[in-house]
Amino acid sequence: MKKALLITILGLFCFLQAFPQDKKPFITLDNLQLNTRADFTFDYYLGHDTVAPSSDHGFQGKYLVVALDGTIGSKFSYHLRQRINAPNIGFANTFFQGTDWAYLDWHFTDNFSLSAGKQVVAIGGWEYDANPIDIYYGTEFWNTVCCYEVGGSLNFKDKAGKNHFLFQVSNSPYINTAMEGIYAYNLMWYGNFGKFKTAYSVNMMEYQPGKFINYIALGNKLQFNGVEMYLDLIHRAELGRQKFFGQYLTALFGIGVDIGPKWIVFAKAGYDYNPAKLPNTGAYDPNDTPKEKVDFESIGFEYYPLTDRNLRLHLCGSHTSMDGISMFQANLGLTWKVDLLHAFIKK
Numbered sequence: 386m387k388k389a390l391l392i393t394i395l396g397l398f399c400f401l402q403a404f405p406q407d408k409k410p411f412i413t414l415d416n417l418q419l420n421t422r423a424d425f426t427f428d429y430y431l432g433h434d435t436v437a438p439s440s441d442h443g444f445q446g447k448y449l450v451v452a453l454d455g456t457i458g459s460k461f462s463y464h465l466r467q468r469i470n471a472p473n474i475g476f477a478n479t480f481f482q483g484t485d486w487a488y489l490d491w492h493f494t495d496n497f498s499l500s501a502g503k504q505v506v507a508i509g510g511w512e513y514d515a516n517p518i519d520i521y522y523g524t525e526f527w528n529t530v531c532c533y534e535v536g537g538s539l540n541f542k543d544k545a546g547k548n549h550f551l552f553q554v555s556n557s558p559y560i561n562t563a564m565e566g567i568y569a570y571n572l573m574w575y576g577n578f579g580k581f582k583t584a585y586s587v588n589m590m591e592y593q594p595g596k597f598i599n600y601i602a603l604g605n606k607l608q609f610n611g612v613e614m615y616l617d618l619i620h621r622a623e624l625g626r627q628k629f630f631g632q633y634l635t636a637l638f639g640i641g642v643d644i645g646p647k648w649i650v651f652a653k654a655g656y657d658y659n660p661a662k663l664p665n666t667g668a669y670d671p672n673d674t675p676k677e678k679v680d681f682e683s684i685g686f687e688y689y690p691l692t693d694r695n696l697r698l699h700l701c702g703s704h705t706s707m708d709g710i711s712m713f714q715a716n717l718g719l720t721w722k723v724d725l726l727h728a729f730i731k732k
Contacts, residue, residue, distance in 0.1 A: 416454040417726040422447045422518050424718035432710040446470055447718070448518045450485075462490045485533050496544065501537040507553045507571035508532065509586035509602030510617035512637050512655075521716055522683040522703045524655040526619060526635040531558040534569070549575040559592040567591035582606040598623055598633075611643035634658045649687040651701075656680045681705040685716075695722045 427442040449470040456462045466485040481503075488502025505514075512520070512527050520527065536555025542548070550573070557567040569590045576583035584604030589597045598621050606615040621633035634657070641651040657679040685701020697720040705712045 412455065412457050414453065414455040414726065416452065417724070418452045419723045419725055420448065420450045420452065420516075420518055420720070421722075422718055422720040424716055426717075427715045429713045430710065431713070450518065457489075460492050462492070464488055464490070490540075496541055498540045498542075499537065500540060503533060503535045504538065504553070504555065506532050506534050506536075506555055506558055506569055507538065507551055507573040507586055508588055508600060508619070509573065509584045510604040510619055510635075510637070511584055511606050511615040512604075512617055512639065513602075513619075514584055514604070518720060521685065521699060521701050521718075522653065522681060522705075522714070524635050524637055524681070525657040525679045531560075534558060534560070536569070538571075547577050549573075549577075557591045559590060559598075567594055580607055580609045582608070596623070612640070614638070614640040633660075646692065647689045649689075651686070652682075652684045654680070654682045677708055679705065679707045695724070697721070 424445050424447050425443070426445060427440065429440045448468065450466060450468050452466040454462065454464050465487045467487075468483040468485065484503055486503050486505060488500050488504050490498050490500050492498045508530070512523060513530070513532065534556040536553055538551045538553035538555075540549065540551045542550075551571075553569075553571040553573070555569050555571070556565075557569045560567055569588060571586060571588045573586045574583060576585075582605075584602075584606070586600065586602045588600035588602070590600065592598055600619060600621050602617070602619040604615065604617045606613065615638070617635070617637040619635040635655070637653070637655040639651065639653040641649050643649055657677075659677055681703055683701055683703035685699060688698045690696055690698070698718070699720070700715075700717050702713070702715045705714070
């Protein structure tokens with residue numbers, strides 16, 4: 386017993402000595418934030434002549450999120466984002482399901498790293514990559530895709546910072562129960578070329594064991610002189626059984642314009658298409674309503690009363706059309722982001 390304890394202590398000592406000893410603490414906390422958003426929403430539905438108009442409205446606590454990041458030694462970093470108010474989309478109504486991500490990075494060279502834990506499933510597109518707290522209206526794909534799963538990835542970043550490639554293996558977003566044994570294989574490219582940026586991916590997602598839906602996702606972004614615009618195209622089809630083009634499609638265009646230091650005016654339009662007739666016939670993508678074309682348009686503004694933009698007021702409206710039914714929505718909300726790490730430190 387004593388011999389085993391001695392070996393364990395010596396092993397731990399050797400492990401700690403493997404890291405360079407410098408003035409930086411072995412474990413650091415570099416970021417600790419609390420992000421919150423609450424909205425008042427008014428929905429108005431208008432359908433066929435036989436369907437009476439209806440409305441829903443009320444206050445909602447949308448997000449209560451804690452995020453933290455730091456380092457362990459000189460080679461490892463850790464990352465956590467936890468939703469406290471409610472779980473994110475998924476099959477298990479548990480606390481861990483409310484964890485957006487919790488993973489470790491091992492930076493074993495200047496250019497290569499390995500990541501493991503609960504991560505964002507690597508699918509291209511800028512709407513998909515945005516922080517949910519910053520999305521007021523999204524495509525049907527964005528609203529339904531389960532984008533956080535446990536897995537691992539190999540990352541490469543060039544020295545110039547222009548290219549980031551990653552290959553990821555994770556649980557499939559189509560998983561319904563734990564230990565189901567279906568996986569996603571994702572190849573992602575982030576490009577940063579000044580004003581133009583890319584978020585492209587090729588994905589193979591199992592929806593049943595050995596049956597795959599293939600993605601090609603192309604996210605394109607332009608940024609210049611206070612203007613940001615992006616165009617996302619996500620095409621999906623069952624591998625080997627369907628013609629690739631003409632199956633599941635999501636398209637999105639968004640633009641935001643800074644009006645002085647405190648105002649942003651934005652507009653957004655999206656389109657989803659799913660030709661599947663029923664969920665249990667042939668390939669089925671649950672991220673879109675079967676046999677439906679869905680489109681929406683929205684416009685609004687954000688107001689930032691503080692120079693650090695950690696307090697935000699938004700007002701926007703949207704129109705969504707699906708199978709002859711229209712929904713009109715108005716949304717007023719307040720978002721605040723608190724840097725807990727430095728909140729009580731006097732400068």
